Amino acid sequence: MSAVAAPQANGYNFAYLDEQTKRMIRRAILKGIAIPGYQVPFSSREMPMPYGWGTGGVQVTAAIIGPDDVLKVIDQGSDDTTNAVSIRKFFAKTAGVATTTETRDATIIQTRHRIPERQLTEKQTIVFQVPIPEPLRFLEPRETETRKLHALADYGLMHVKLYEDISRHGHIATTYDYPVEVADRYVMNPSPTPKFDNPKMHMSPALQLFGAGREKRIYAVPPFTKVRSLDFEDHPFEVQRFDKPCALCAATNVYLDEVVLDDRGGRMFVCSDSDYCEERRADGHRGELSGEAPGLHAIGGAS
Amino acid sequence: MYVAVKGGEEAIDNAHGLLAHERRGPVSVPDLSPDQIETQLALAVDRVMAEGSLYDPALAALAIKQSRGDLIEAIFLVRAFRTTLPRFGNGEPVDTGAMAIERRISATFKDLPGGQVLGPTFDYTHRLIDFMLAAGVAPPAPAEVETDFEATPRVTDLLDGQGLIEAELPDDTAEVGDLTRAPLDFPADRDLRLQALARGDEGFLLALGYSTQRGYGRTHPFVGEIRFGEVMAEFVPEELGFAVPLGPVSLTECQMVNQFHGSAELPPQFTRGYGLVFGQSERKAMAMSLVDRALRTREFGEDVTAPAQDEEFVLSHCDNVQATGFVEHLKLPHYVDFQAELGLVRKMRSEYAARQQELKEAAE
Amino acid sequence: MSALAITAGFADPVIEAQAHFHALMNALARPGSVQPFPAALDAPAPLTRELAAVALTLADHEATLWLDETLAASKAVVDYLRFHTGARLVANPSDAAFALVADVAAMPTLASFAQGTDEYPDRSTTIVIAVETLAAGGDLELIGPGIEDRTRFDLSPRPAGLAVQLAANRAKFPRGVDLVFVGARQVAALPRTTLVSEV
Numbered sequence: 001m002s003a004v005a006a007p008q009a010n011g012y013n014f015a016y017l018d019e020q021t022k023r024m025i026r027r028a029i030l031k032g033i034a035i036p037g038y039q040v041p042f043s044s045r046e047m048p049m050p051y052g053w054g055t056g057g058v059q060v061t062a063a064i065i066g067p068d069d070v071l072k073v074i075d076q077g078s079d080d081t082t083n084a085v086s087i088r089k090f091f092a093k094t095a096g097v098a099t100t101t102e103t104r105d106a107t108i109i110q111t112r113h114r115i116p117e118r119q120l121t122e123k124q125t126i127v128f129q130v131p132i133p134e135p136l137r138f139l140e141p142r143e144t145e146t147r148k149l150h151a152l153a154d155y156g157l158m159h160v161k162l163y164e165d166i167s168r169h170g171h172i173a174t175t176y177d178y179p180v181e182v183a184d185r186y187v188m189n190p191s192p193t194p195k196f197d198n199p200k201m202h203m204s205p206a207l208q209l210f211g212a213g214r215e216k217r218i219y220a221v222p223p224f225t226k227v228r229s230l231d232f233e234d235h236p237f238e239v240q241r242f243d244k245p246c247a248l249c250a251a252t253n254v255y256l257d258e259v260v261l262d263d264r265g266g267r268m269f270v271c272s273d274s275d276y277c278e279e280r281r282a283d284g285h286r287g288e289l290s291g292e293a294p295g296l297h298a299i300g301g302a303s
Numbered sequence: 304m305y306v307a308v309k310g311g312e313e314a315i316d317n318a319h320g321l322l323a324h325e326r327r328g329p330v331s332v333p334d335l336s337p338d339q340i341e342t343q344l345a346l347a348v349d350r351v352m353a354e355g356s357l358y359d360p361a362l363a364a365l366a367i368k369q370s371r372g373d374l375i376e377a378i379f380l381v382r383a384f385r386t387t388l389p390r391f392g393n394g395e396p397v398d399t400g401a402m403a404i405e406r407r408i409s410a411t412f413k414d415l416p417g418g419q420v421l422g423p424t425f426d427y428t429h430r431l432i433d434f435m436l437a438a439g440v441a442p443p444a445p446a447e448v449e450t451d452f453e454a455t456p457r458v459t460d461l462l463d464g465q466g467l468i469e470a471e472l473p474d475d476t477a478e479v480g481d482l483t484r485a486p487l488d489f490p491a492d493r494d495l496r497l498q499a500l501a502r503g504d505e506g507f508l509l510a511l512g513y514s515t516q517r518g519y520g521r522t523h524p525f526v527g528e529i530r531f532g533e534v535m536a537e538f539v540p541e542e543l544g545f546a547v548p549l550g551p552v553s554l555t556e557c558q559m560v561n562q563f564h565g566s567a568e569l570p571p572q573f574t575r576g577y578g579l580v581f582g583q584s585e586r587k588a589m590a591m592s593l594v595d596r597a598l599r600t601r602e603f604g605e606d607v608t609a610p611a612q613d614e615e616f617v618l619s620h621c622d623n624v625q626a627t628g629f630v631e632h633l634k635l636p637h638y639v640d641f642q643a644e645l646g647l648v649r650k651m652r653s654e655y656a657a658r659q660q661e662l663k664e665a666a667e
Numbered sequence: 668m669s670a671l672a673i674t675a676g677f678a679d680p681v682i683e684a685q686a687h688f689h690a691l692m693n694a695l696a697r698p699g700s701v702q703p704f705p706a707a708l709d710a711p712a713p714l715t716r717e718l719a720a721v722a723l724t725l726a727d728h729e730a731t732l733w734l735d736e737t738l739a740a741s742k743a744v745v746d747y748l749r750f751h752t753g754a755r756l757v758a759n760p761s762d763a764a765f766a767l768v769a770d771v772a773a774m775p776t777l778a779s780f781a782q783g784t785d786e787y788p789d790r791s792t793t794i795v796i797a798v799e800t801l802a803a804g805g806d807l808e809l810i811g812p813g814i815e816d817r818t819r820f821d822l823s824p825r826p827a828g829l830a831v832q833l834a835a836n837r838a839k840f841p842r843g844v845d846l847v848f849v850g851a852r853q854v855a856a857l858p859r860t861t862l863v864s865e866v
Contacts, residue, residue: 013387014682014685017387020727023727023730027730030695031791032789033696033858035789035860038841043483046379047383051625051628051629052629052632053632066682066685076637082636083636084311085315113637131629142615143615151785151786173647175640175643175646192637195643196643203815207692207693214625216486222696222697223815225812225813240646255642257642258645272639
């Protein structure tokens with residue numbers, strides 16, 4: 001089936017939001033781009049989906065999307081997890097835009113928890129759904145205080161926290177939501193992507209936008225912008241490594257999901273990025289279990 | 304290119320189909336009409352209007368039906384509907400002094416101008432299940448009395464006349480904030496705090512208000528007055544330049560009167576905590592007025608020591624649509640992050656095991 | 668004044684606002700890149716159609732507008748912007764969310780616009796300046812976020828002492844103003860992050 005243009009749902013504006021709201025969000029996006037990594041307050045609207053389920057990402061996507069865009073929505077790297085399906089349907093219904101699951105065909109990719117394995121291009125914008133935008137929030141719960149710390153570029157708290165990890169565990173015990181410094185200034189929360197994805201943000205050709213609906217913040221990383229994961233000289237930043245390649249497509253250097261096969265400790269590791277995995281298999285790549293586990297690409301979907 | 308039509312999409316549609324089926328229940332039982340909800344579950348409708356921030360009883364009743372009686376879900380439906388409504392401007396402040404009183408009580412004065420009016424209340428009912436209701440027995444007609452409508456002065460206005468309570472002077476020049484149109488910024492002014500509390504979760508405010516009574520930020524409150532009834536909502540269209548009535552709105556207002564010993568700047572006097580909600584909800588209006596007073600702690604030069612006095616804490620967590628969304632989002636898949644944690648725990652366990660082994664070998 | 672005297676805005680406000688926003692977003696995300704900007708509307712002189720398109724895309728009653736002297740002096744321009752955007756016009760450039768500049772030569776200094784604060788650097792003015800030509804290449808070298816390595820940019824006419832003013836603006840980061848330039852159906856931008864030098 002080719003990209004489908006669905007009719008608009010009656011009674012609502014293109015992409016659901018009214019024009020006044022879109023302008024407000026658009027102004028915040030432009031400010032976010034001009035001040036990379038700074039969290040711009042915006043008057044997030046109540047969306048017809050729950051807070052915490054992507055309302056920030058949905059508002060950003062609704063504000064930027066046009067009739068010629070092709071939208072991809074992923075959750076946990078996969079296009080067919082329930083929330084990704086729900087958000088994709090929302091835009092197909094309210095904006096009538098074409099949707100796709102293929103990373104290379106998309107002009108806008110809305111995501112929760114992953115960055116696709118395939119390198120993004122200058123023609124693409126990636127929109128992250130963010131639950132807690134403030135990287136300092138769990139070190140200092142008060143907005144009035146964290147705002148001051150950002151104003152002073154005082155990130156001592158964060159460094160102390162990471163260093164305490166090292167002294168206690170021998171390494172930094174943060175595996176996702178791993179803080180980054182953007183363009184040599186703001187410390188930013190990359191959203192709960194695994195730290196595996198942090199290096200993809202650095203000098204990405206794509207524009208990266210972040211929307212936190214409940215917390216009412218929008219922020220951005222322009223294309224080709226320095227994004228450095230915080231670390232120490234004697235404890236440099238490292239990403240997760242997997243011992244095995246993907247069991248379905250044999251990809252290495254990708255993020256893998258662990259799939260439990262039985263109750264006797266049997267398990268397999270497969271690509272978290274389902275489109276990447278499918279594309280590799282279509283190109284003839286075969287993993288050690290690819291013959292035995294048909295349809296495993298749909299795991300985690302409609303369970 | 305193709306649209307993913309895999310298990311996920313079909314499963315969602317099927318789940319929603321089943322939900323509609325369960326909502327209706329057995330067809331041997333008559334379908335519930337929104338009118339029945341609006342008139343017979345009126346207090347549920349009132350709560351949905353109050354926390355949904357939209358005065359529309361028929362819509363709230365329909366939302367309750369759609370949500371199968373889950374009131375937070377109904378509030379969410381009303382909020383999502385409200386977001387897309389065009390704004391014409393701000394209404395005029397309502398005059399609760401001119402309220403058509405259905406109920407009005409004061410705990411601070413035995414009798415007062417306008418009198419004590421009990422109205423429809425659960426107070427003093429014995430909480431015994433009434434099996435006659437199940438039998439559908441019609442209640443006897445209520446007692447009636449002829450009254451002339453006249454404005455009933457608020458208790459706080461009576462105190463105000465004697466200078467015993469802090470003066471509350473209207474400021475017609477200041478713009479009224481709207482946290483649904485501009486992001487909340489701390490410290491927030493009282494207009495925004497009151498707006499947040501009026502929309503806030505009844506249970507959360509109730510618990511906070513209760514905590515102040517138990518010593519977590521004590522405010523020495525007295526119920527100056529609670530009143531419930533209808534007021535006229537009015538709006539001044541730009542092109543007319545005078546107020547036109549939009550229709551009557553049911554409100555519950557609570558004015559809490561709090562003892563205050565005075566400070567370097569202020570003489571000893573009573574201070575105010577204010578609660579105002581759509582419909583009839585004394586519990587919410589009272590809790591709101593307790594929390595409002597607690598949130599004014601700094602204004603009176605007192606120390607912030609308790610949760611109910613902490614503006615960031617209260618305002619950031621009182622909204623049940625936000626709270627339920629974020630709590631419930633934990634059921635969304637998190638397996639990517641869980642995988643990251645799993646890897647770390649495995650790594651740390653193997654490091655731990657290696658250290659234990661070393662210790663063991665060193666000991667031997 | 669009758670509404671009939673006011674010339675047309677966007678024919679399809681929803682779709683055209685999105686298209687113009689998209690161009691503005693790309694311009695700010697990729698400093699110095701020149702983006703197509705259709706601006707198919709009918710603005711009263713001296714308001715250029717491109718300045719009008721930016722205003723219609725971004726301004727409304729929640730975002731204030733400042734007009735330079737040339738624009739503010741024209742009742743037709745003021746009426747047009749009021750009618751199409753509903754934005755409040757402010758006299759002081761430091762109160763403006765957006766500033767529209769038709770006469771580059773008479774433009775106030777960048778420092779006279781809202782700079783934001785250290786805590787809220789977003790509370791600053793975006794200055795939209797009408798110029799005659801915008802082009803890639805040229806004698807302005809740009810470095811910073813949005814630019815892979817370095818790029819060259821050209822515009823004319825230019826505000827007085829542009830490079831020096833931009834250096835001072837950059838030094839205040841995260842405070843500072845962002846500049847949007849509109850030419851004939853084109854738009855380009857220099858956000859506050861861009862380091863600009865004349866070569």
